[in-house]
Amino acid sequence: MTSGRKCGVVPNVPRLLCSADRSVPEASAPMPESAQRSIESSAISDPGISTFPGVLDGVAMRGVLNEVIPDEWGTVQNVSFHILKHHPGSRCTFEIGLRTTNGRYCLIGKVYAADRFDVYRAMNEIRRAGFGSEDEFSIPKPLAYIPGLRLLLQEKVQGPRAKQFFLAGSERDRVEASERCAGWLAKFHATAPQSGDVLDPTGEMRSIAKWSRTIAELGEPLAGLAGRVSKRLEERASAVANGMELCAGHGSYSCHQVILSEGRTIAFDWDAYDVADPCHDVARFLVALQRLAFKYLGSIRTLDTAAEVFLKTYQGLSPFRVAANLPWYRALTCLRLSKYEANRPVCTFGKGIEVLLREGLRVLEQ
Numbered sequence: 001m002t003s004g005r006k007c008g009v010v011p012n013v014p015r016l017l018c019s020a021d022r023s024v025p026e027a028s029a030p031m032p033e034s035a036q037r038s039i040e041s042s043a044i045s046d047p048g049i050s051t052f053p054g055v056l057d058g059v060a061m062r063g064v065l066n067e068v069i070p071d072e073w074g075t076v077q078n079v080s081f082h083i084l085k086h087h088p089g090s091r092c093t094f095e096i097g098l099r100t101t102n103g104r105y106c107l108i109g110k111v112y113a114a115d116r117f118d119v120y121r122a123m124n125e126i127r128r129a130g131f132g133s134e135d136e137f138s139i140p141k142p143l144a145y146i147p148g149l150r151l152l153l154q155e156k157v158q159g160p161r162a163k164q165f166f167l168a169g170s171e172r173d174r175v176e177a178s179e180r181c182a183g184w185l186a187k188f189h190a191t192a193p194q195s196g197d198v199l200d201p202t203g204e205m206r207s208i209a210k211w212s213r214t215i216a217e218l219g220e221p222l223a224g225l226a227g228r229v230s231k232r233l234e235e236r237a238s239a240v241a242n243g244m245e246l247c248a249g250h251g252s253y254s255c256h257q258v259i260l261s262e263g264r265t266i267a268f269d270w271d272a273y274d275v276a277d278p279c280h281d282v283a284r285f286l287v288a289l290q291r292l293a294f295k296y297l298g299s300i301r302t303l304d305t306a307a308e309v310f311l312k313t314y315q316g317l318s319p320f321r322v323a324a325n326l327p328w329y330r331a332l333t334c335l336r337l338s339k340y341e342a343n344r345p346v347c348t349f350g351k352g353i354e355v356l357l358r359e360g361l362r363v364l365e366q
Contacts, residue, residue: 048089049113051149056081065098065107068144068153074102081109089113091271095156106156108140111149120145120152122195122273126248129192133264137184140268157268159261166255166289166303167296178309180265181258181285185250186317188267189278192248199249199276201237204332208233211339215357218342218350225357229335232364233328240277240328245320249276254288278320283329285310290359291337294352300359327363334360 046052054060058079065076080097096107123142131138133155141155165177212230216223250257251272259266274280286307293302315322334356341349341356 044083044086044092046086046088046092049092049111049150051151052092052111055109055111055149055151061096064146064149064151065096069098069100069105072102073098073105074100076100084108091116096153107143108154108156110152110154112152113150115147115150116152116271117145117147118196119270119273123154123270125193125195126188126270131188131192136264137187138264138266139270140266154268157259157261157266159259159264159266162255162258162260163292165260166292166306171305174303174306175309177255177260178306179313180260181255182310182313183317184258184265184267185253185281185285186314188250189247189281190319194246194248194275196249196251196274198246199274199280201241201244201277201328201332205234205237208332208335211335214339215335215342215353218347218353222338222342222350222353222357225354225361226335226338229331229357229360229364232361233332233335236328236364240325244277244279244325246275247278247320249274249278250281250284251276253281253284255285255292256288277325277329278318279322279325279329282311282314282322283326283333287330287333287337287356287359291352291356294355295349300355327366330363331360334363 044052044056058081061079062076065079069076076098078099082095082097084093084095086092091110091112093108093110096109098105098107120142123139126139127141133141140157143153143155145152162177162181165173169177208230212226215226250267250270251274252269253267257267257269259268289303289307289310290300294300297303338353338356341347341353347353
């Protein structure tokens with residue numbers, strides 16, 4: 001690696017990030033500087049993320065990237081950006097395409113409104129606990145964190161998301177995806193180091209009340225349903241807190257955050273990592289699967305078999321017992337995801353919110 005680095009963190013870069021283009025160097029001339037942003041990224045602005053303009057400046061990023069890529073990649077000639085997910089005022093994830101003197105490569109970048117060096121540190125700790133690139137269950141390799149830009153650079157993992165198997169796969173595909181997702185989570189809960197804020201059920205009371213008020217703005221019957229779910233969550237919070245075990249948590253684990261490549265299951269998106277009852281991650285996966293089923297397959301029950309396989313597999317592999325507290329966390333997640341939908345600039349998921357809230361009440365009454 002080149003010596004005399006200027007960035008605040010020594011990067012950790014794998015040899016192979018974008019296998020499709022790695023082996024074919026290109027000798028064509030660099031694009032004009034004015035063309036080095038993709039059309040999509042050039043149309044994005046976010047005053048809440050003050051470093052955004054610098055991050056999407058292809059000329060400036062050439063210098064940053066030349067300091068953190070391996071010598072064998074050569075010198076960066078052109079940089080392009082493709083926005084993947086933008087949370088205005090908070091963070092933005094994007095793909096970085098590099099054309100160098102030795103070929104083409106890809107990275108994933110995430111820029112934050114606030115400093116998130118902690119995410120980079122946590123990812124490194126998790127990888128050292130047995131979730132490296134050569135492991136069956138792994139996470140993307142964090143490459144560098146650039147403090148001045150509040151920019152996290154990480155490996156681009158090739159492969160389909162688990163979501164694709166649940167939506168378009170056969171029943172066998174769904175079962176296998178469920179088993180792999182459950183296997184990843186069971187290993188993570190059992191072996192990953194605890195890092196981050198502790199999720200205390202009694203400390204969620206303020207959030208629960210706030211989420212309920214947000215949903216109530218949509219009127220009836222959602223307001224009444226949200227109020228009933230909130231009340232029952234509050235009534236049982238102390239008992240759940242008294243009976244909980246703690247482990248490392250992903251914080252937002254779902255089929256959207258899992259890539260199923262050949263021989264490797266990878267969980268990404270570590271912004272919400274925490275320390276929590278294992279039921280928190282299990283519930284998030286199950287309820288997110290139900291929301292996916294309702295949105296795209298017509299019924300909250302369409303993926304019930306896949307959900308049962310996930311839960312049974314997790315319970316068979318995990319040292320934690322989740323049966324007692326899982327209903328509470330499932331209802332909490334129903335309320336939280338309903339709030340996400342209600343909070344959109346234009347809410348088009350009113351029926352789905354009602355279904356999620358009724359599901360929250362159902363699991364609490366079992």
